[in-house]
Amino acid sequence: xxxxxxxxxxxxxxxxxxxxxxxxxxxxxxxxxxxxxxxxxxxxxxxxxxxxxxxxxxxxxxxxxxxxxxxxxxxxxxxxxxxxxxxxxxxxxxxxxxxxxxxxxxxxxxxxxxxxxxxxxxxxxxxxxxxxxxxxxxxxxxxxxxxxxxxxxxxxxxxxxxxxxxxxxxxxxxxxxxxxxxxxxxxxxxxxxxxxxxxxxxxxxxxxxxxxxxxxxxxxxxxxxxxxxxxxxxxxxxxxxxxxxxxxxxxxxxxxxxxxxxxxxxxxxxxxxxxxxxxxxxxxxxxxxxxxxxxxxxxxxxxxxxxxxxxxxxxxxxxxxxxxxxxxxxxxxxxxxxxxxxxxxxxxxxxxxx
Amino acid sequence: xxxxxxxxxxxxxxxxxxxxxxxxxxxxxxxxxxxxxxxxxxxxxxxxxxxxxxxxxxxxxxxxxxxxxxxxxxxxxxxxxxxxxxxxxxxxxxxxxxxxxxxxxxxxxxxxxxxxxxxxxxxxxxxxxxxxxxxxxxxxxxxxxxxxxxxxxxxxxxxxxxxxxxxxxxxxxxxxxxxxxxxxxxxxxxxxxxxxxxxxxxxxxxxxxxxxxxxxxxxxxxxxxxxxxxxxxxxxxxxxxxxxxxxxxxxxxxxxxxxxxxxxxxxxxxxxxxxxxxxxxxxxxxxxxxxxxxxxxxxxxxxxxxxxxxxxxxxxxxxxxxxxxxxxxxxxxxxxxxxxxxxxxxxxxxxxxxxxxxxxxxxxxxxxxxxxxxxxxxxxxxxxxxxxxxxxxxxxxxxxxxxxxxxxxxxxxxx
Numbered sequence: 001x002x003x004x005x006x007x008x009x010x011x012x013x014x015x016x017x018x019x020x021x022x023x024x025x026x027x028x029x030x031x032x033x034x035x036x037x038x039x040x041x042x043x044x045x046x047x048x049x050x051x052x053x054x055x056x057x058x059x060x061x062x063x064x065x066x067x068x069x070x071x072x073x074x075x076x077x078x079x080x081x082x083x084x085x086x087x088x089x090x091x092x093x094x095x096x097x098x099x100x101x102x103x104x105x106x107x108x109x110x111x112x113x114x115x116x117x118x119x120x121x122x123x124x125x126x127x128x129x130x131x132x133x134x135x136x137x138x139x140x141x142x143x144x145x146x147x148x149x150x151x152x153x154x155x156x157x158x159x160x161x162x163x164x165x166x167x168x169x170x171x172x173x174x175x176x177x178x179x180x181x182x183x184x185x186x187x188x189x190x191x192x193x194x195x196x197x198x199x200x201x202x203x204x205x206x207x208x209x210x211x212x213x214x215x216x217x218x219x220x221x222x223x224x225x226x227x228x229x230x231x232x233x234x235x236x237x238x239x240x241x242x243x244x245x246x247x248x249x250x251x252x253x254x255x256x257x258x259x260x261x262x263x264x265x266x267x268x269x270x271x272x273x274x275x276x277x278x279x280x281x282x283x284x285x286x287x288x289x290x291x292x293x294x295x296x297x298x299x300x301x302x303x304x305x306x307x308x309x310x311x312x313x314x315x316x317x318x319x320x321x322x323x324x325x326x327x328x329x330x331x332x333x334x335x336x337x338x339x340x341x342x343x344x345x346x347x348x349x350x351x352x353x354x
Numbered sequence: 355x356x357x358x359x360x361x362x363x364x365x366x367x368x369x370x371x372x373x374x375x376x377x378x379x380x381x382x383x384x385x386x387x388x389x390x391x392x393x394x395x396x397x398x399x400x401x402x403x404x405x406x407x408x409x410x411x412x413x414x415x416x417x418x419x420x421x422x423x424x425x426x427x428x429x430x431x432x433x434x435x436x437x438x439x440x441x442x443x444x445x446x447x448x449x450x451x452x453x454x455x456x457x458x459x460x461x462x463x464x465x466x467x468x469x470x471x472x473x474x475x476x477x478x479x480x481x482x483x484x485x486x487x488x489x490x491x492x493x494x495x496x497x498x499x500x501x502x503x504x505x506x507x508x509x510x511x512x513x514x515x516x517x518x519x520x521x522x523x524x525x526x527x528x529x530x531x532x533x534x535x536x537x538x539x540x541x542x543x544x545x546x547x548x549x550x551x552x553x554x555x556x557x558x559x560x561x562x563x564x565x566x567x568x569x570x571x572x573x574x575x576x577x578x579x580x581x582x583x584x585x586x587x588x589x590x591x592x593x594x595x596x597x598x599x600x601x602x603x604x605x606x607x608x609x610x611x612x613x614x615x616x617x618x619x620x621x622x623x624x625x626x627x628x629x630x631x632x633x634x635x636x637x638x639x640x641x642x643x644x645x646x647x648x649x650x651x652x653x654x655x656x657x658x659x660x661x662x663x664x665x666x667x668x669x670x671x672x673x674x675x676x677x678x679x680x681x682x683x684x685x686x687x688x689x690x691x692x693x694x695x696x697x698x699x700x701x702x703x704x705x706x707x708x709x710x711x712x713x714x715x716x717x718x719x720x721x722x723x724x725x726x727x728x729x730x731x732x733x734x735x736x737x738x739x740x741x742x743x744x745x746x747x748x749x750x751x752x753x754x755x756x757x758x759x760x761x762x763x764x765x766x767x768x769x
Contacts, residue, residue: 049446150540160542161434161463177446252438252463 023196040185044178052177054289059184060245062285063191065269066278067238072267073276074199075231076211077126081138082239082266084145085122087258089115089240090247091149091156094164104167104248108187112240118145119236120229127225142260149255161254164247180249187245188282191238196278198234207231211276272328274335283336295320381424382417382689382698384409385444385453387460392432393570394543396597397620397674398456401478402427404671404678405454407662412682414662418689418698426450434459438467445471451700452476452685458543461501468500472700474688474707476502476681480619481546482509485733486768487708493550494768500700502707502727504681505642506738506760508543508618509769512536512551512591514640514738514758515616519589520558521756522614533586534560537578537602538593539570547618550769551591563587570594572601579606582613592617596626600634607633614638623672627743627750635745638755640738643676643721645752650720680722683715731767736760 012027014020024030044052068082093111097104122141126134149156156162167174167183174180198204206227209217218224247253265288273284295317332339386405389398406427413422426448430436437460444450450473455461458479465484468475477484480503489497506514516534523532534555538544552562563585568578579602582590590613592599599621606613615637622630622639624646630637644650647670659679661667684707691706692698712724725734738758744751 049443053443159540159545160459163463163466250435250438250442251467252435254434254459254463256433256459257435 021200023193023200037185037189041182044181049177052181054293056177056181056184056249058282058286058289059181059188060242060249061266061269061289062242062282063188063245064239064242065266065273065285066192066195066281067235067242068266069270069273069275069277069281070195070198070207070238071231071235073270073274073281074204074211075207075227076214077228077231078131078135079138079232079235080135080260080263080267081122081140081142081145082235083258083260083262084142085115085119085236085239086243086246086262086266087149087253087255088118088145088236089243090164090253090258091162091243092240093244094162094247094253095155097165098162104165105169108167108241108244108248111244112237115240115243116233116237119239120233122236123229123232126228126232139260142263146255146258149258156253156255159255161252164251164253166251167248174248184245184249187241191241192278192282195238199278203227203230208276268325272325272335274337277335277337279340280335280337283340287336291321291324292317381422383448383450384423384425384685385440385448385450386425386427387437387440387453387455388427388429389432389456390429392430393572393598394432394457394595394620396625397595397623398432400623400625400672401456401674401678403663404659404675405682407659408679408682410662411659412686418686419693421693421698424448430456430460432457434463438463441467445473451698451703452689454681454685455479458546459541462542465496465498465501469498472704473500474502474685474700474703475500476504476685478678478681479503479543479546480505480507480511481542482507482550482733482766482769483546484768485731487732488730489768490730491765491767491769493765498732498768500704502684502704502732502734504684504725504734505619505677505723506640506735507733508547508593509550509554509766510733510736510760511619511640511738512547512593513554513760514740515589515591515638516551516555516558516560517758517760518638518740518756519614519616520560523588531559531561532588533563534589534591535563535582535585535587536565536591536593537568537582538565538591539598540567541570544570544593547593550766560589566590568594568598568602570598572597575602575605576609578602579609579611582606583609583611587613589614589616592621595620596622600626600630603630603633603637619677620674622743623674624670624750624752625672627745628748630745632745634743636742638740638742641673641741641752642739643673643680643723645673646671646676648720652715652718652721655717656721676721680715680718683718683722684710684713684725687713687715731762731764733762733767736762 024033064082064086068079071077071079089111092114093107096102096110097107102110122138125137129137150159172179174183206222209220209222210224210227214224269284269288270281272287274280299317388402389395390402409423409425417423428440430440441464452474455475455477458481461475461477461479462481462483464475483495484498484501484503485507486494487497487499519532536548536552548565555562566578566581568575592602592615599617603615617637617639619640619642622637627634647653656676656679657667660669660671688703688706689698691709692702696702708727708729711726714722714724723735723737727734736759740755740758741752742755744753
């Protein structure tokens with residue numbers, strides 16, 4: 001199976017380690033990625049605001065989900081507090097922008113840095129505890145931060161929330177979906193390239209070693225405490241940037257957006273997409289964002305045929321989302337990224353696939 | 355030949371374009387943000403039905419000078435971010451002239467948005483923060499030029515409760531300083547009247563205790579009741595909606611607290627009586643419109659409106675329904691006035707509302723309270739009717755105790 005998925009076309013070969021660790025294994029995959037970004041760049045011309053809205057959602061959620069995947073999928077830890085970091089980034093960016101007059105475009109990465117600091121503090125217990133115990137420790141962080149959002153009036157506006165100014169660049173206000181789409185797209189490309197490169201670096205390999213066998217990693221000289229906390233920091237940076245993008249898109253930040261439910265959704269995204277897969281993260285995010293929308297449409301179609309059951313359909317929709325996730329985990333436990341590999345292999349080896 | 359067919363296609367296209375714009379111009383777009391689900395759904399469903407029925411009734415009876423109201427209803431589950439997202443969607447599609455909104459968190463968050471987009475926002479949030487259109491009052495945090503609501507503000511409702519409590523204390527011949535406590539969730543809606551009302555209670559000679567927090571989501575509240583008992587409060591103001599208040603009242607009955615409970619306009623209604631049972635006996639609350647079945651001229655219209663969603667006409671509606679209908683009728687009258695002038699646009703509807711002085715919608719005489727809005731003052735009414743629930747073993751009565759008329763002080767705007 002793996003042979004089919006990773007095998008290269010005739011005439012493609014590698015002669016150095018450097019070539020073996022390029023971001024795109026084949027010229028074809030690189031061309032496809034570039035074409036994909038170009039296609040997205042022209043897509044606002046064809047798409048309606050509703051579709052752009054969904055793409056923007058996939059964008060900022062995808063950035064945050066990648067952070068969680070680096071923590072869970074690559075370094076083998078767990079966090080149930082990712083939504084709180086996402087929220088912290090959102091509040092921080094609005095706060096930096098409105099209190100210090102720093103332009104939004106700079107406030108977004110700064111919010112990421114602030115969130116990194118918070119994430120590293122929360123990650124300190126990770127130096128000592130693992131597994132379910134770590135999950136509960138991060139759950140505590142989720143609740144502490146949520147309560148902080150509700151009380152820290154100077155920072156978050158308290159329970160009333162705070163307004164986030166729109167992003168403006170070169171005199172243009174990025175208030176429309178079309179304009180903001182490009183901002184999010186640029187951030188997605190940059191953050192995903194950074195993420196991919198991180199995994200190819202010395203630090204990235206240390207994280208993976210930590211995940212696969214922490215004892216061996218330690219014997220090889222990897223500082224476990226440092227890398228565990230670093231993983232939390234990087235993960236929070238992504239969450240913070242994603243949250244900041246969300247804040248300036250909606251224009252309003254309120255504590256109620258960042259509940260434990262969102263944390264679980266983030267986990268769902270990376271599990272469905274594929275743990276330890278960069279591309280899978282984006283696929284999983286797209287799946288989780290699109291599923292309710294598709295169900296909504298499906299429910300509308302059914303309602304046209306059976307008008308009497310509209311009331312019940314809202315519940316059917318919720319249940320169907322749950323069911324889809326369960327079925328996914330049964331039939332594709334390795335995530336969408338794996339399914340994508342299989343599909344590619346099928347075409348590559350056609351008609352001799354097995 | 356080609357030229358001819360091209361011309362005809364162009365003509366058809368132009369005609370289609372014209373007719374579609376004509377259609378859009380005929381209808382008046384109105385957004386309705388409802389809370390049919392979420393923590394405030396118990397009262398949200400009643401109020402939202404009032405809005406729906408009133409708009410349907412107006413459309414069935416010729417609309418506004420022949421123009422229909424094109425209403426889009428969205429249930430936002432009391433989640434402010436969802437309300438903002440809906441608002442953004444509306445401003446890039448529906449382009450509503452008026453929005454009938456709901457909660458305090460979302461209404462207050464949208465204040466600057468609606469002012470920028472010039473959309474009249476009539477909320478079911480009666481937060482005192484929405485009453486200053488100019489921002490001149492020292493207590494105002496931000497001006498709210500496009501915000502209106504029907505009924506006494508939360509702050510005024512609470513002040514009226516304090517005024518009644520003072521009277522009650524004297525009538526009972528009690529001596530010493532009565533103790534007052536504000537209870538509610540840490541959320542913009544319960545917080546809205548907190549400062550203003552505590553201020554007023556202090557000025558009326560009450561000792562104001564530290565506020566007690568209990569959740570908007572119904573759940574056990576015995577811990578809060580124990581704090582209440584320890585603090586020895588004589589009067590406790592409940593700032594949450596009925597669903598949450600029922601569970602608090604029951605918890606406090608179990609603990610055996612003998613505090614006199616007073617609440618806000620959303621804090622108690624006919625549908626809460628059975629659920630609260632004995633525990634709800636004696637609770638005092640403000641009422642912002644005539645009750646269902648009251649002997650007033652406008653009740654016939656209310657009954658006709660109610661039939662829009664209840665063809666049997668037998669269903670009785672709780673307090674909030676009437677306020678929903680009143681909110682829509684004030685909107686209708688403002689739109690009518692605007693239509694007579696320069697047309698139905700946000701600024702014109704706002705100006706029309708601000709020209710109302712002691713106004714009551716004609717068909718709802720006796721149901722809706724007279725309202726006065728001016729360009730400097732959006733505190734529509736200062737009259738608060740005070741009612742008390744008498745449980746009476748299930749055969750309950752709502753007794754009208756008094757009507758408090760608060761001063762129309764300028765420094766109370768936005769507060």
